[in-house]
Amino acid sequence: xxxxxxxxxxxxxxxxxxxxxxxxxxxxxxxxxxxxxxxxxxxxxxxxxxxxxxxxxxxxxxxxxxxxxxxxxxxxxxxxxxxxxxxxxxxxxxxxxxxxxxxxxxxxxxxxxxxxxxxxxxxxxxxxxxxxxxxxxxxxxxxxxxxxxxxxxxxxxxxxxxxxxxxxxxxxxxxxxxxxxxxxxxxxxxxxxxxxxxxxxxxxxxxxxxxxxxxxxxxxxxxxxxxxxxxxxxxxxxxxxxxxxxxxxxxxxxxxxxxxxxxxxxxxxxxxxxxxxxxxxxxxxxxxxxxxxxxxxxxxxxxxxxxxxxxxxxxxxxxxxxxxxxxxxxxxxxxxxxxxxxxxx
Amino acid sequence: xxxxxxxxxxxxxxxxxxxxxxxxxxxxxxxxxxxxxxxxxxxxxxxxxxxxxxxxxxxxxxxxxxxxxxxxxxxxxxxxxxxxxxxxxxxxxxxxxxxxxxxxxxxxxxxxxxxxxxxxxxxxxxxxxxxxxxxxxxxxxxxxxxxxxxxxxxxxxxxxxxxxxxxxxxxxxxxxxxxxxxxxxxxxxxxxxxxxxxxxxxxxxxxxxxxxxxxxxxxxxxxxxxxxxxxxxxxxxxxxxxxxxxxxxxxxxxxxxxxxxxxxxxxxxxxxxxxxxxxxxxxxxxxxxxxxxxxxxxxxxxxxxxxxxxxxxxxxxxxxxxxxxxxxxxxxxxxxxxxxxxxxx
DNA sequence: GTGAAAGCGCTAACAC
DNA sequence: GTGTTAGCGCTTTCAC
Numbered sequence: 001x002x003x004x005x006x007x008x009x010x011x012x013x014x015x016x017x018x019x020x021x022x023x024x025x026x027x028x029x030x031x032x033x034x035x036x037x038x039x040x041x042x043x044x045x046x047x048x049x050x051x052x053x054x055x056x057x058x059x060x061x062x063x064x065x066x067x068x069x070x071x072x073x074x075x076x077x078x079x080x081x082x083x084x085x086x087x088x089x090x091x092x093x094x095x096x097x098x099x100x101x102x103x104x105x106x107x108x109x110x111x112x113x114x115x116x117x118x119x120x121x122x123x124x125x126x127x128x129x130x131x132x133x134x135x136x137x138x139x140x141x142x143x144x145x146x147x148x149x150x151x152x153x154x155x156x157x158x159x160x161x162x163x164x165x166x167x168x169x170x171x172x173x174x175x176x177x178x179x180x181x182x183x184x185x186x187x188x189x190x191x192x193x194x195x196x197x198x199x200x201x202x203x204x205x206x207x208x209x210x211x212x213x214x215x216x217x218x219x220x221x222x223x224x225x226x227x228x229x230x231x232x233x234x235x236x237x238x239x240x241x242x243x244x245x246x247x248x249x250x251x252x253x254x255x256x257x258x259x260x261x262x263x264x265x266x267x268x269x270x271x272x273x274x275x276x277x278x279x280x281x282x283x284x285x286x287x288x289x290x291x292x293x294x295x296x297x298x299x300x301x302x303x304x305x306x307x308x309x310x311x312x313x314x315x316x317x318x319x320x321x322x323x324x325x326x327x328x329x330x331x332x333x334x335x336x337x338x339x340x341x342x343x344x345x
Numbered sequence: 346x347x348x349x350x351x352x353x354x355x356x357x358x359x360x361x362x363x364x365x366x367x368x369x370x371x372x373x374x375x376x377x378x379x380x381x382x383x384x385x386x387x388x389x390x391x392x393x394x395x396x397x398x399x400x401x402x403x404x405x406x407x408x409x410x411x412x413x414x415x416x417x418x419x420x421x422x423x424x425x426x427x428x429x430x431x432x433x434x435x436x437x438x439x440x441x442x443x444x445x446x447x448x449x450x451x452x453x454x455x456x457x458x459x460x461x462x463x464x465x466x467x468x469x470x471x472x473x474x475x476x477x478x479x480x481x482x483x484x485x486x487x488x489x490x491x492x493x494x495x496x497x498x499x500x501x502x503x504x505x506x507x508x509x510x511x512x513x514x515x516x517x518x519x520x521x522x523x524x525x526x527x528x529x530x531x532x533x534x535x536x537x538x539x540x541x542x543x544x545x546x547x548x549x550x551x552x553x554x555x556x557x558x559x560x561x562x563x564x565x566x567x568x569x570x571x572x573x574x575x576x577x578x579x580x581x582x583x584x585x586x587x588x589x590x591x592x593x594x595x596x597x598x599x600x601x602x603x604x605x606x607x608x609x610x611x612x613x614x615x616x617x618x619x620x621x622x623x624x625x626x627x628x629x630x631x632x633x634x635x636x637x638x639x640x641x642x643x644x645x646x647x648x649x650x651x652x653x654x655x656x657x658x659x660x661x662x663x664x665x666x667x668x669x670x671x672x673x674x675x676x677x678x679x680x681x682x683x684x685x686x687x688x689x690x
Numbered sequence: 691g692t693g694a695a696a697g698c699g700c701t702a703a704c705a706c
Numbered sequence: 707g708t709g710t711t712a713g714c715g716c717t718t719t720c721a722c
Contacts, residue, residue: 291636
């Protein structure tokens, strides 16, 4: 079946008034039907729907947005990267937005762009959105924008002046703590940390979780090595770490770096897990299939996106209701074979 | 600095008429300035800009879209997956769309959704977009929609009735052919293929490339094993393939499956590359760091996205001009250590 | 070069 | 339950 769809000045698209004429009702009644408003008799509703179907009517969202001041769309600001974490979060957000009956607008921020998140948010506001999701932002200094739509920040402290700034943590510190404690429980004297870039809040949270685990157990805190999330940076860090015979356990801030790290370790003749245990973070789909299969911590991306969007949509639609209490997703440590007790050497 | 931005019925946002009053010009002149129309004196332009700045004016895109019938936005239809290929393409598209001065709307199609791509396209049209990008679609049968905006299809045959359907191939068949020929050149009698799900055009193209290489060299065409892009499916395929001692070289349709395959091979006691050579597809960032480092073929995602968007934007803005000839991005085979000549056994 | 008037296709507010 | 009347903030058309 071939249906005609389209939009544009001369495109002879039927409008609600045309539907009204065919159905023999007023234009406003057509509007009522398409907005599921009450007080429309079942009979009228049926006639309107039939007429709309017959004409191939589709509502013009621009006109609706102009008249109502609402767009039924949500904007998301992401880092423009195909990294597993941010990409998964984006897919989760898309799904949750669609399920809530909203449209999605996406703006990426570019690393090093002076406008950064602030510019991205302004461009979304200009486009017209009812709410904004900021996904895993990096710290760009105090670049506050006053926005009058609700803002949901995923994986960072609230940093925007908005009527409602909602935050859903990825519970990264708890997850990082669990990873570190797993290594400690195995009998390692201490745990080294291959951190993510500290401009990312997500990276800081993981570092905090690692540090708090070490402190809680009264262990020495070795110097932190910082990577940039990439396997290359993990590899480079691994070359340094491999030279240090005191290193028996490393917690990497993501799986990509963990894989690079392991490669460097192996090339330096240090076996994993016999000589050095490694735990990653994210549970990328490949984690179970690299050599050795990677012990890691699963990030509940979908749950975070869903949970967050529930808050955001409520803030948009019922601004006065109290936000429901946030439910922290469960910590999931996936133990595979890249970790083992230290072998006395 | 805290700037007030926002939109909405009661939000006391300044409009172009306010700017006009402050600048002492007509509302239409403000419109001219913001649309970079000619015939505005430099002096007037400066005054308008100053007034806008003073009031914190931002144009209302919904009103513009309603009046002009154009939205300056582009919609993209993607599969909702964080797989490296689709995710990279999406990021490339976002960047290219932003560079062209358009906004981006995203709709995912869900596997198994009856509406599928057709429904996604209709929802974009309804939202109002000036052009549509369909990224790596799967074959859903003939579900044609007549759309009156230009459509760009990335990585599949044109399948939509639209004023302009543009296609930019990922040249997947040429790339797959190069991968296969690399293995043949190494001295392997033939090459097995671990294919992607055949509903994806991208998977079919790779299979075609593999097949044509085999035919061109007069080699036997072994039965195809089909996976679903995931490492798990590669692993399962690997268990079957490992049992067959005739298998000395495998071309996997993506890197994730290649990694799963290698793991299965190793577990079955077959060494890579000594007993079996493996080449992947995509060059995921991890490819150089897995064990053994993966020989693979690099997909030029950014180039494809940029190239495609150039076509699309031209089709939107200058519908009558001839589309510039498509430039095929170069084939890049990355040889690492998962491939080697067969060892006579 | 600039301005006045008339919509774009909807929703809001209120009448009936 | 349903219709009427005004806009929403821009662009278009055409006059000057």
